[in-house]
Amino acid sequence: xxxxxxxxxxxxxxxxxxxxxxxxxxxxxxxxxxxxxxxxxxxxxxxxxxxxxxxxxxxxxxxxxxxxxxxxxxxxxxxxxxxxxxxxxxxxxxxxxxxxxxxxxxxxxxxxxxxxxxxxxxxxxxxxxxxxxxxxxxxxxxxxxxxxxxxxxxxxxxx
Amino acid sequence: xxxxxxxxxxxxxxxxxxxxxxxxxxxxxxxxxxxxxxxxxxxxxxxxxxxxxxxxxxxxxxxxxxxxxxxxxxxxxxxxxxxxxxxxxxxxxxxxxxxxxxxxxxxxxxxxxxxxxxxxxxxxxxxxxxxxxxxxxxxxxxxxxxxxxxxxxxxxxxxxxxxxxxxxxxxxxxxxxxxxxxxxxxxxxxxxxxxxxxxxxxxxxxxxxxxxxxxxxxxxxxxxxxxxxxxxxxxxxxxxxxxxxxxxxxxxxxxxxxxxxxxxxxxxxxxxxxxxxxxxxxxxxxxxxxxxxxxxxxxxxxxxxxxxxxxxxxxxxxxxxxxxxxxxxxxxxxxxxxxxxxxxxxxxxxxxxxxxxxxxxxxxxxxxxxxxxxxxxxxxxxxxxxxxxxxxxxxxxxxxxxxxxxxxxxxxxxxxxxxxxxxxxxxxxxxxxxxxxxxxxxxxxxxxxxxxxxxxxxxxxxxxxxxxxxxxxxxxxxxxxxxxxxxxxxxxxxxxxxxxxxxxxxxxxxxxxxxxxxxxxxxxxxxxxxxxxxxxxxxxxxxxxxxxxxxxxxxxxxxxxxxxxxxxxxxxxxxxxxxxxxxxxxxxxxxxxxxxxxxxxxxxxxxxxxxxxxxxxxxxxxxxxxxxxxxxxxxxxxxxxxxxxxxxxxxxxxxxxxxxxxxxxxxxxxxxxxxxxxxxxxxxxxxxxxxxxxxxxxxxxxxxxxxxxxxxxxxxxxxxxxxxxxxxxxxxxxxxxxxxxxxxxxxxxxxxxxxxxxxxxxxxxxxxxxxxxxxxxxxxxxxx
Numbered sequence: 001x002x003x004x005x006x007x008x009x010x011x012x013x014x015x016x017x018x019x020x021x022x023x024x025x026x027x028x029x030x031x032x033x034x035x036x037x038x039x040x041x042x043x044x045x046x047x048x049x050x051x052x053x054x055x056x057x058x059x060x061x062x063x064x065x066x067x068x069x070x071x072x073x074x075x076x077x078x079x080x081x082x083x084x085x086x087x088x089x090x091x092x093x094x095x096x097x098x099x100x101x102x103x104x105x106x107x108x109x110x111x112x113x114x115x116x117x118x119x120x121x122x123x124x125x126x127x128x129x130x131x132x133x134x135x136x137x138x139x140x141x142x143x144x145x146x147x148x149x150x151x152x153x154x155x156x157x158x159x
Numbered sequence: 160x161x162x163x164x165x166x167x168x169x170x171x172x173x174x175x176x177x178x179x180x181x182x183x184x185x186x187x188x189x190x191x192x193x194x195x196x197x198x199x200x201x202x203x204x205x206x207x208x209x210x211x212x213x214x215x216x217x218x219x220x221x222x223x224x225x226x227x228x229x230x231x232x233x234x235x236x237x238x239x240x241x242x243x244x245x246x247x248x249x250x251x252x253x254x255x256x257x258x259x260x261x262x263x264x265x266x267x268x269x270x271x272x273x274x275x276x277x278x279x280x281x282x283x284x285x286x287x288x289x290x291x292x293x294x295x296x297x298x299x300x301x302x303x304x305x306x307x308x309x310x311x312x313x314x315x316x317x318x319x320x321x322x323x324x325x326x327x328x329x330x331x332x333x334x335x336x337x338x339x340x341x342x343x344x345x346x347x348x349x350x351x352x353x354x355x356x357x358x359x360x361x362x363x364x365x366x367x368x369x370x371x372x373x374x375x376x377x378x379x380x381x382x383x384x385x386x387x388x389x390x391x392x393x394x395x396x397x398x399x400x401x402x403x404x405x406x407x408x409x410x411x412x413x414x415x416x417x418x419x420x421x422x423x424x425x426x427x428x429x430x431x432x433x434x435x436x437x438x439x440x441x442x443x444x445x446x447x448x449x450x451x452x453x454x455x456x457x458x459x460x461x462x463x464x465x466x467x468x469x470x471x472x473x474x475x476x477x478x479x480x481x482x483x484x485x486x487x488x489x490x491x492x493x494x495x496x497x498x499x500x501x502x503x504x505x506x507x508x509x510x511x512x513x514x515x516x517x518x519x520x521x522x523x524x525x526x527x528x529x530x531x532x533x534x535x536x537x538x539x540x541x542x543x544x545x546x547x548x549x550x551x552x553x554x555x556x557x558x559x560x561x562x563x564x565x566x567x568x569x570x571x572x573x574x575x576x577x578x579x580x581x582x583x584x585x586x587x588x589x590x591x592x593x594x595x596x597x598x599x600x601x602x603x604x605x606x607x608x609x610x611x612x613x614x615x616x617x618x619x620x621x622x623x624x625x626x627x628x629x630x631x632x633x634x635x636x637x638x639x640x641x642x643x644x645x646x647x648x649x650x651x652x653x654x655x656x657x658x659x660x661x662x663x664x665x666x667x668x669x670x671x672x673x674x675x676x677x678x679x680x681x682x683x684x685x686x687x688x689x690x691x692x693x694x695x696x697x698x699x700x701x702x703x704x705x706x707x708x709x710x711x712x713x714x715x716x717x718x719x720x721x722x723x724x725x726x727x728x729x730x731x732x733x734x735x736x737x738x739x740x741x742x743x744x745x746x747x748x749x750x751x752x753x754x755x756x757x758x759x760x761x762x763x764x765x766x767x768x769x770x771x772x773x774x775x776x777x778x779x780x781x782x783x784x785x786x787x788x789x790x791x792x793x794x795x796x797x798x799x800x801x802x803x804x805x806x807x808x809x810x811x812x813x814x815x816x817x818x819x820x821x822x823x824x825x826x827x828x829x830x831x832x833x834x835x836x837x838x839x840x841x842x843x844x845x846x847x848x849x850x851x852x853x854x855x856x857x858x859x860x861x862x863x864x865x866x867x868x869x870x871x872x873x874x875x876x877x878x879x880x881x882x883x884x885x886x887x888x889x890x891x892x893x894x895x896x897x898x899x900x901x902x903x904x905x906x907x908x909x910x911x912x913x914x915x916x917x918x919x920x921x922x923x924x925x926x927x928x929x930x931x932x933x934x935x936x937x938x939x940x941x942x943x
Contacts (some may be wrong), residue, residue: 001424018424021444029399029443034391035384039516039564040596044870047515075384088382095374095836098844099244100381101388101516101564106878129879133870135515136244136565137847139882141840 004068008033009077015064023067024048024059027074035075035104039133046105046132050074056112056128075104078111087111087149096145098136105132110146118153125150222307222352224277225300226259230347232328232340234259234266238297239279241271242377243536244565245901246837247282249376250369251297253833257361257369258301259308260325261341263376271538271560281537281638283568283716302358304350311344363831363893370893372836389534389561389572390519390593397521398427399443400582400592401450403436404602404648407460407863408711412436419454429453430585435652437582439590447595460863463711470506470610473631479706481666484676485686485694486702493625493700497616501736505728506926507609509858511600512717513873516564518571519593522579528555529584533576534563537638541573544644548577548653549584567848568606569638569647569715571599577649597868602648604715605858607633611728616700621740623751625700626684630728632721633710634660648713660709675798677721678906679703681729682795683751695754695795712858712865718848719902722796723909727927730792730910734775735923743772744791744914754795756890760804760826761793763888768806768824775918782938786811787821788919792910796903802828802890803903805846807883807911811919816935819881820850820912825904826888830895842887842904849908850883851876854929 002019005012008031015030022041027033027050036059039047043061050059052070059067079085084092087107097103106129113120113128120128125146134142219225227235236255242248248268256263269275271282279296305325312330313320316337323330331338340346363370380386405412412434420426420438425445430437438453440446464472494500521532529549535541538558546553563572575592583590609632616625636646636657644650645657673686673693680686684701686694694701719726737747745765752758764770768789777788788811793804808822823846832838855874859867867873876882909927917923922937 017442018444021442025442025444028391029393032391032393033384034387037388037390037516038519038593040870042596042869045515075382077384079383081379081383081385084379084383091382092374092378095378095840097244097378097381098246098840099515099562099565100378100386101244101514102878103381104384107382126879126881130877132878133515133875134878135513135567135848135875137844137851137876138840139847139876139878139880140843140885142878143882 004064006068008072019065021064022060023062023064026064033074037101047102049105049108051108056109086152090145090148094141094145096141097138102134106142114150114153219277220353222300222303222350222354225297226304228341228345230342232342234261237269237276239271239277240282241560242562246375249373250834253369253373254298255301257366258298259305261328273538273542273558278539283536298360299358300354302360303355306358307350307352308341308344312339315339369833389532389563392521392532392561394589397589397591398439398586399446400437400439400590401446402578402598403450403453404598405457409461410457413456413458416454420449420452423449427586430582432581433654439582439586462863463860466860473610476708478662479664479708480660480662481664482705483666483669484680484703485669487700489700490625490627490702494616497624498619499617500614501739502614503732503735503925505611507724507727508927509605509608510852510856511603511605511858512567512570514564514566514570517594517596517599518575520576520579521591522583523589524580524584530557531576531580532559532561534572540641543641544639545580548644549580567718569604571603573639574647574649600868601865604636604713606717607714609724613732615736617740621742623698626698628703630705633708634714635710636713637715660707678725679705695752695757697751697753719906723906726794726906727909731913734914738775741774744775745770756802756828757795760802760828764804764806764824764826767888776921777918780921783813786813786919788915790911790914790918792907794906801898801900801903803907805907805911807915809915811916813938816931818854818929818934820883823883824886828890829898829900831893832891835889838900839887841901843885845904846885846908849905853909853912857928
């Protein structure tokens, strides 16, 4: 066991865990966060996605020791039901989910891409999402929600 | 973490877990107010005020078991039908709001908890869609409550009831001069009434809340990561379990070497019961490590039939259970007299639910009682089978539904509930289990494979005069129901037998009322038994014979069970016959369908799609490059439970065999629509799910084990991959009976895509999935 101090959603947390523990397990179990979810444990589906220093990261496949130094943001770190982040609002407005279990992967993968490049093309967005899985088939609404968010970003003058 | 509850509320909740009799005795009509988000989510709710009330038994006819009005005027409704991602929580909330004349925000719905809600069996299949839920129970209860409130108001205001109306949580004189609120009338007290079978439901034409695209109440929490799935349930003192499944199907446990994990950090214990093996540890990662390292020895499993020749194996079985859905007795003669006989065989693989998240449950099992948080579709049935697994009386078991990832049928939710309970019973502390991806995919209850032989006799004018269906499918286990925990893997490992197949051959002649038997009967036959014709079609000479054999794998309902496989075979075959007589596929369908609503969805989809009436395949097909085509399919789901027609447009890359679906036009008629956006979401989801299954999905195996065990070996359609434009036509019938919709569009997807591939290329592919290699092979044999 080793002690790690993690910065998650702007708050610092200290945990004492096996350094090889997947980041997901620390977030979901030690910190009781609901955003990142166990889908496959193999990095194949995206349900466990979090942002580490702004990069979409599959937390099931990253050991806590290699992610501990980064700024970690989960879905609940973006906004709340009362004050959703614009990308969350876009998904709410488009009713872009059914069971919602995959949504960390879809939303955070798209957000990481668009925050880096607000002018990302549809092809680039689709490329980024080509390894993100949704089993309910809400694909079309999700792409629409991402487009809505992207349009909003483009309307804001870039520094 | 610890909920701030009133002492009364805490007692009521605790008692609900202990014993319903105690709960009833102590809480009675007490309205218990909960004020924290944590407690609301414990009850499966969004934040709000909840009231709990007396519950006089399962599926109670007592109004108080369904509806309670709090002292603050809020309405609490109790339902045994649960949210599975299909929008049912919101739609049922709309329904209660509509019948009780209150805004949606004033209704709190409590779903699927054996200590709190009525026994409504299983939330499954077509019954799970917003347009087909609880119209006979919850809605009737709400209507009864509204009538009771009006009647109470008539007494209080001393005016005749017929001068009063209910609106916005009040009962008012028609001229608006006087009103009295629900809370003044009954807030915090019981109705003490039976649900009235004659209570007047609001006609769909007067709906103001139902029928509206009310946004899903749970999506804001899901989108912001605050929703509590069963995977998020954490209880004090909880441990984590991991299962150790056998290496192969049919393998039996010889020994477990506990020394192989001795001293591993956090390990609490190894749990063995017959062939069930699990490890329990303090942390999930520790449980995972222990499960990996635990040395177990197993006796050899069952050798599986070779997958390459599986369909021949299936058809050669002799221990079959045979059923005749219809048999006019003259099919052989009619085929002999036909100007032409068209025949074809369709093959559908095993497919899996493959939920995005692996199944999870939390169980707390003590000496004389058990509490299980489960994503089961069937809390009351699970209570019974859980009691069998644990050796407890059913009334000592409480099952609390918590939503999991979309299940699409009996995924791993019930099995993992047993997993958690067995480990919790052994450990004496609460245990959470979430399956490994492989453990779920190798052992779940698959949708069964099908082989279907079709023959149609056609007369000189090209009209079908006889239809002969002979199908083979497989079964083992299924939903555990009320008494068969062995129907899913954990129950079987723990020593319970699965339901098998009782051979019966030949089939007895059809008798009783006509039923289309999971769409085993095609839409084009008349469906006559004893002179009464219940089918949707015109073909009088008809025979539909099915053979069920025992499956080597567990099987169970997978979204549109058997209906999808049969509809693939029927709708592709109808297309083949149309092509054989050079008829337009839509016109040819209409020629053989007499049901007016099935005709209408077909016509509406065709018009919207800009259907170019001509026979398939399209003229002047070039053998190279991208080929484009369109195909149609239609269904009356289950013969009486939802109409859907689909036109699909595809592109086939004739070099690679890759098929892309570019456009889908779906027309749907499921009676009165309770939430049009929810309905569209279901149609779209069904089409994408159906496309994924048609183009990609197939369970694979080799030797004695399943080899499709992750997202690379069982590869569905990912979010960023090309998706069609979907155009959904909703035919709303406010005066019609409610029908299902959640499984209709998926039912027609594979057939419409297959027909479009044929239209584009002239290659008829009769086996799913339409994987590139298979498509390419069909294109190559076409070119020869």
